[in-house]
Amino acid sequence: MIQSRQLSRQSGASLFSLLFLAIIVACILLLGLRAFPSINEYLTIRKTVSTIMHRDPASAEAVRNAFETTSAVEYSIHTISSKDLKIEPVGEGGLRTSFAYNVEIPVYEPMVFILVKYSGSATSGGAKGP
Numbered sequence: 001m002i003q004s005r006q007l008s009r010q011s012g013a014s015l016f017s018l019l020f021l022a023i024i025v026a027c028i029l030l031l032g033l034r035a036f037p038s039i040n041e042y043l044t045i046r047k048t049v050s051t052i053m054h055r056d057p058a059s060a061e062a063v064r065n066a067f068e069t070t071s072a073v074e075y076s077i078h079t080i081s082s083k084d085l086k087i088e089p090v091g092e093g094g095l096r097t098s099f100a101y102n103v104e105i106p107v108y109e110p111m112v113f114i115l116v117k118y119s120g121s122a123t124s125g126g127a128k129g130p
Contacts, residue, residue: 029109035116037076038103042118044076049085049097053122060087063097079103095124 013021052066064082080101081109090096098121105114 013028016085031114032108034105035114037106038079038118040115041076041079042120043100044074045080045118046122048074048077049099049120050122053095053124055109056124057095060095063095090123097122097124 002006027123048067049071052063052070055066057063057066064087067082067085071081080099084099084101086098086100088096088098100117100119103116103118105116106112107114
């Protein structure tokens with residue numbers, strides 16, 4: 001006599017769900033790869049401004065000159081220039097340098113873009129900002 005076996009229901013991911021998951025992961029990777037250069041540039045600008053302000057510059061012109069010099073050496077800074085830096089006095093002899101800019105990252109060239117807004121600031125020496 002042959003024993004009858006009950007068919008057990010298999011569980012797991014179907015081919016359709018694996019393809020759907022692969023498409024989602026590919027889209028996320030595409031966005032990350034497209035955004036990486038602008039994120040890298042922002043981090044470089046933020047580090048440059050912080051380094052300049054940590055040296056305690058004497059004037060706004062000294063900050064602008066130092067930023068231009070660093071930008072000439074650091075090829076990843078091309079979105080902003082020293083003219084885009086907002087420099088204002090803070091406290092007794094201190095300076096606050098801030099910057100803000102937008103970057104459009106193309107996803108699907110003629111129609112779809114991601115707009116990223118970057119901003120940052122740094123204060124010189126021991127000045128306490130508001």
